[in-house]
Amino acid sequence: MNAPVPVVFAPLLQPKPWGGTRLATLLGKTLPPEPIGESWELVSLPHAESRVARGPLAGRSLAELVAQWQTRLLGRAALAAGRFPLLIKFLDAAENLSIQVHPRPAASDPLGWQPGVKHEAWYVIHAEPDARVYIGLRAGVTPDEVAAAVGTARLVELLRAWPARAGDCFYVPSGTLHALGAGLVVAEPQTPSDVTFRAYDWDRIDACGRRRDLHMAETLANVRYDVTPEMIVPARATARGSTGPGELLAACPRFRVVALREGAGTATVDLGGEPAIWMVLNGAGSLRSAGGDCAFQRGDVVLLPAEGVTAAEFYADAHWLEVTIPCGR
Known part of the structure; x- marks a missing residue:
């Protein structure tokens, strides 16, 4: 098939300790018994590649379609490190996600094309009563305060907490401390990166009695202090x-x-x-x-x-x- 066509890809389901089952009830996904936190719908990374779900192109990878159709697929859009320039997900947070940060863009790369940078947006599909998201630092919080609190519950007190309702949308620039709160299902367009530095994980312990690793030095090296509320919730x-x-x-x-x-x-x-x-x-x-x-x-x-x-x-x-x-x- 030479002419490009619209395509739907098979989801890549990601089990997570904070995941749930609402991607099935709200979006019709077929899920395994274990909690699913993320459904990667469109991705081209070295360790994860979308493949067409149905039709004459079933089984073809996104990278193959990019190579075959080129500008007929992409128009003038640029690739990111030779790959499709976005990653598209649905997320189901039955519990709080870890407070985390993604690599801060370099001053020489303000648009964020360097590898690892992850700008993302959360569109709220479903919210339980009192659900919230944590995005950005409160006004006046200093690097010394973050350094003293990283890895502990005190970090939560330094973050802005935003009530979240269905239809809300939040933008999270890379380098912003953030966490998706419990009781939310969101659509997440993002830049194609899976680099995450975990700053605090709510003292969560898995079935084997273990805690997930924290990345405190990397967190402190990447936190931004210039992210304003107007950036997080822009005017519609x-x-x-x-x-x-x-x-x-x-x-x-x-x-x-x-x-x-x-x-x-x-x-x-x-x-x-x-x-x-x-x-x-x-x-x-x-x-x-x-x-x-x-x-x-x-x-x-x-x-x-x-x-x-x-x-x-x-x-x-x-x-x-x-x-x-x-x-x-």
Whole structure:
């Protein structure tokens, strides 16, 4: 198949001590008995590679499609270290995640293209009463205070705690201390990194009586002190999506997230010559392209190539996040 087509990839499920079962009930995922914390929906890393779930391309890897379709898939979007430039996940936090930090971008690389940098956004799909997220340091917290508290419960007191409700969106720049709180299911677009430094793990002990390793020196070397509340929860605005106006939830030099909704019927899809990723939260339908159609349903993540997609047919009211990649570096 030479013409690019929209594709859905098989999820790579990640067991986690803080995970649960709500990816099955809320998003239709088929889960094993063990708690699942993350479903990696679209990824191309040295140790993890997405493969097409169904259709004529079933079994083909994301890297193979990038190599085959090139600009017809990516448009003007740049690769990250030769690989697809985003990682797309769903997360289910039955318990608090560890307080952690990802590598701080170097001053010489403000857009964050260096390996390991992980900018991410959390869109809340489901929240239990009183659920919260921990993102960023309280105003005035100093490096000395963080150094004295890292690895202990005192670190929690230094963080900003944000109430979290379905429909909220939070942006977490790499280098920001953060933790997803218990009782949340979120959609997470991020830059393609799995580098995490754990600062505190809530004194959690596994079934064998062990605690997970902490990375206190790495944490202190990477914490940012310039992240403001306005960066974490930016003002909402109307933005153009591929099917019409939507709501801009988060934007950074590496990705942009717009929430879109459509009623049952057919809508024109205009990608403007750039790729898009649909994280389908509700509804079902089919995308039409010159190379063939692609059915989608709740819980699917669809990669739309830059070339060839013309329309979408929605079988019922649909709600999805559209993640796009700003051009250039």
